[in-house]
Amino acid sequence: MSEVISEQKRKIHPHKFTLWVAIGSILMMFAGLTSAYIVKRSQASWLMIEIPMMFWYSTATILASSVTVQLALKALKKREMINYRRLLLVTAVLGVLFIALQVAGFSQFAAQDIRLIGAGSNASYSFLLAISGLHGVHVLGGVVALVVIAIRALNSSTRSYSSVPLEIAATYWHFVDALWIYLFIFFTWMK
């Protein structure tokens, strides 16, 4: 088995490679947005953003979900299928919870009478919404991927023990996690 693995390691699976290129592409999108933010910030009528407390909780949630997806991968490789499915679903639920907490964070602004969109809104908060919103869409994409993998794992007719799909999903999951950490630090730093 060690031979097979070492042979495998020499050549990356094409789908995994594709994911890495896709990650580069998504990074460009957020690089575009955050540099637009920096440009805009130096111009007149910029409001200092106050990061809602809720974002700290959502950050903790997405960090935790990265751990669970890694544990799921470990469980799959050890063939602990019950554990694997459970961890997979926990990860997906944490992903949904992350988005819910983000939404809750944004609703705090409404309570403080800060407009994110519409008349009287300021580009600074609109940026926060647009960038975090786009990040949320990417998290949702990851949740869909995890759910598809979970359904396949529960479906007895196509029993697959290949770890490649989950490895790809896990890499993506860690990526959206790291991306959020970057955005979080970015927003805290560059208010």
Place this chain on the structure above:
Amino acid sequence: MSSETISHGHAAEASVHSHDSHEAHGHDHHHEESFLSKYVFSTDHKMIGKQFLITGIIWAIIGGLFSVLFRLQLGYPEMSFPVLEDLFGKWAAGGRISNEFYYALVTMHGTILVFFVLTAGLSGTFANILIPLQIGARDMASGFMNMLSYWFFFLASVVMFASLFIQTGPASGGWTIYPPLSALGQASEGSKLGMDFWLISMALFIVSSLLGGLNYISTILNLRTKGMSMTRMPLTMWAIFFTAVLGVLSFPVLLSGAVLLLFDRNLGTSFYLSEIVVKGEILPNEGGSAILFQHLFWFLGHPEVYIILLPAMGMVSEILSVNSRKPIFGYLAMVGSLFAICILAFLVWAHHMFVTGLNPFLGAFFVLLTLLIAVPSAIKVFNWLTTLWRGNIRFTPGMLFSIGFVSLFISGGLTGIFLGNSTLDIHLHDTYFVVAHFHIVMGVASFFGMFAGVYHWFPKMYGRYLNNTMAYIHFWVTLVGSYLIFWPMHYSGLAGMPRRYTDWSNWQSFNQFQDMNRFISTVAMIVFAAQLLFVFNFFYSIFKGRKVTSTNPWGANTLEWTTPINPGHGNWPGDIPEVHRWAYDYGKDGREFIPQTEPIGADESKH
């Protein structure tokens, strides 16, 4: 559980994606396919390529027809054409194209040709057809993603096409859709629903491009056959590879810009809007920056030029070498210059913005970087000419279009040096000089590359030849016509004649160009007719063309000519051939050509 399945998910995965052809794809692969799975929801890269090509041709006819319509207005401003009113109703009341409709036509002409024809139709077609055939793979890294890429393009096409029929008309703010015009529905008819359709269509288009691009990169880097090192690849592969890299890195930035524009349009945010009065109404937006959009747009917009041009360069390099019966001159210099263009493409976007109030000090850097592009471009031209030099040239239609490409690239490239200077740009900006420049160097030149590719690889796509007589008529009319259309525009542009006007008849300074305008319009119609001849030739030859009788009709070295005349899904009936040499051993050691699959002989000279 066997250890293979543990560490190597292929066997299990194959049950899910049965068409993922990086698996050893069975030998003679002739399972019965239904009409739907063969022609519509196909995962075969060759069929997907043909889908892109034919959709692109349909779009080219529509986009080309639009240009004929507005050329009619520009060439004959005093005449009325009742047929236009029959066709377009209120947009051409009295048989004259209305100002609003003129803008819509120009915008759609640009959008359709830049994105739907010369991006999807060109690189979508040839990347799909050529990548697996030329690197020796059964199919793309993911056939499913490849299929999705076409269907997202198809959806984008449907949305864009639908926008032509809505009451307020399609987007009409120019293909660059600068806000605030494009952000405010009350500012123009075309900024109402048509603009939303445009943005949705482009978002779908970007998804299509990204899915395609990811696949092209991944396939070229991972699925090359044994012996096919990167430096043995034909230049078409290098060009398509760099094109895909450009697309994957720049399209997401356009998407960011488009998302923010959608926010401004529909959610009342102020990313791009600030202190605006429209028709007496004071808008509440403040603090936005319209220039921000231009930065985001041109960060894609400039690489987009090379996304269009690079595949044409790659195909031309290949076709010139094959039909000169000589190795390409300076293979590594060709790869290096592609790479240099690719890097520079990301560093010059602000040369589209010299007159936006850009800091002149900053502008100086962009001038320098822009003019630097002349270096790799000159290397490429030099190498094409030296490849032709003392070659044993066969003037096939593909070859003629390739030579035409080189000619147009030189003519159009030289005017780029004028425009790249920020001082000259103050005068030339937004004049017909710019129109002439980008049509020759990006539009017509890329079209020539595309035609060259179609004529050269048609035998591989359909197992038949295109008709040569029609091809020669097509070539000469198009080449002469393109110069006759765009060359005179340089003069009116230098004289300061601005673009985006429907009628100059009341503008004394430009009255002198009226005859020239009429001349341009007449030639444009003739050239358009010649394109219809090509379309006829294309569809006629699919069914009735002369049949190809040998697997290698051009005597070329590359791998696609080692497949059967009509390759099935999986491309090679037996094993994938192994590669032993680069793709350009023409006229070597007294032999006309030596295919890549032939092992190096014991006493062979070095190339």
